[in-house]
Amino acid sequence: MSAKKNKTAVQAVPKKPLGERIKKDIKKNYLLYIMLIPGLLVLVLFKFGPVGAMVIAFQKFSAFKGISGSPWVGLDQFRRIVKDPYMLKLVKNTVILAVLSVVVVFPVPIIFSLFLNEVRNRRIRSTVQSASFLPYFISSAVMVSILYTLVSPSYGLVNKIIEFFGGKSIFFMAEPGWFRPLYIILQIWQTFGYSTVIYIAAMMAIDTEQYEAADMDGANRWQKMWYITLPSISSSVIVMLIISIGNIFSVDLDRILLMYNSSVYETADVIQSYVYRIAFDSAGFPDYSYGTAVNMLKSVIAFILVIIANKLAAKYSETRLF
Template structure:
């Protein structure tokens, strides 16, 4: 009996060892897949990982004429100056509020739009709507800012001309601090909402149709089907995208903010991205601006890992 068990164990071990190909064998077997993967890997290595050595400038008093190796090392001095800067809390507040508004208003918008598109049964009508809502994603932010100016300027702007015609007054949208954040959120929703539906529509395509049929047999209406079947089915996709979004809490994008920024709304419009440009490019404070950028990156990494941990704690599938 013992000999039979030992023989059976050796046979299983032999089969397992036979079935496990070597690294070279896996590379040879999937060579075309790895070849297709090569451009993407090279892109990240060359343009993402290699430039990371530049974060060391945050710990130097970098002087271009001295070069990287001869510039003075100052440790965390730039971080201390940044945190003691009176503008730090203004920048942090503005950046955080814009990110919060994006999470509250922009993040759910593609989900809602995808759910609505998923209910459209006429194929040609659905494809036409998708094409129309995808187009703004490919429009340059400079064009979007120009359109915003054309519509909202007090000197002949379409919106202000209508306001003046019907209520007898004009609103200075472009210079008013109260209107800056709503403009940014509306721009973001208009430009990126349609493009964001692609992932959710792909997730919705994988929902089991038999679940809807069973729900209909039980008397569930469309709202109950959406709440109890559709949303739970794409919950993992929503959670993963939310975790990734948390990594960009302090990253509001440079172009969009910079193009609408002016001295009259600076108190609510200046964020870390525009501040880095101002002090790093226009004033030549390379080390100081690198320290600000590194601070943003560290906060983003912490938020990604923290939100992933929370997702796991609540029983959701995270990034890893």
């Protein structure tokens, strides 16, 4: 009896053609689709529009003629990139900054979190964490301005300290050799509190019974940190590492543009800052097509890296990035 009923129920809903089903769906849920309109406008105009405009990498784009009127040149812009001797320096600078931010910046919040986790006094703990997290919310313009005054050769604190110890005052912002260290120091200062939030949250989730069992076995503090705390946050660490490797080409352009000047281009000029200068900071006509071609190569490589990173993150932990 019941089987028969089921059968008639299935027969009662024959599949209608797709167009009709969509029409019915929209009619029934039209308010939801109205809600989607602003989001779709943003998606089409501001997210897909620019991706579409990337076709100018295959043109000799002129702002007067527009995308439709500009001549197509195939892969000419990309051939120019290969022949451009400056490109090698840009790629080198970009990769060095990226590698430094993984190798030098990445371990800092892990070590910091491990020791912060040992603090028993709650007030000290939360105050220290708040203080370390604050710089993350301060703009690059303010951070670089502060750096600028701190290292000022005329009155800055850093040079005062150097002079106190008998050294000679250094004009940090004009020395190519100092650009990378200063960039990395700013990056640590600005971002380590952010990662600390994630690691500390992972440490809070560790079962206290593990520590109690270790106490019974007579484990000391270092053994507990090394054998319980650190392994327990390893999946967070792996995900964060994969993210930072996936983002290896996303330098902080604001910070670079605010920090650099022509005397430190040798170490400070990266792909993104070069593209910015081509388009928005050059005398004469900006070479939009060439800048777009350079950036497109970077975007494609970055895209592949992020996709691989996402796959790896899904493999090594339950987390997916998107």
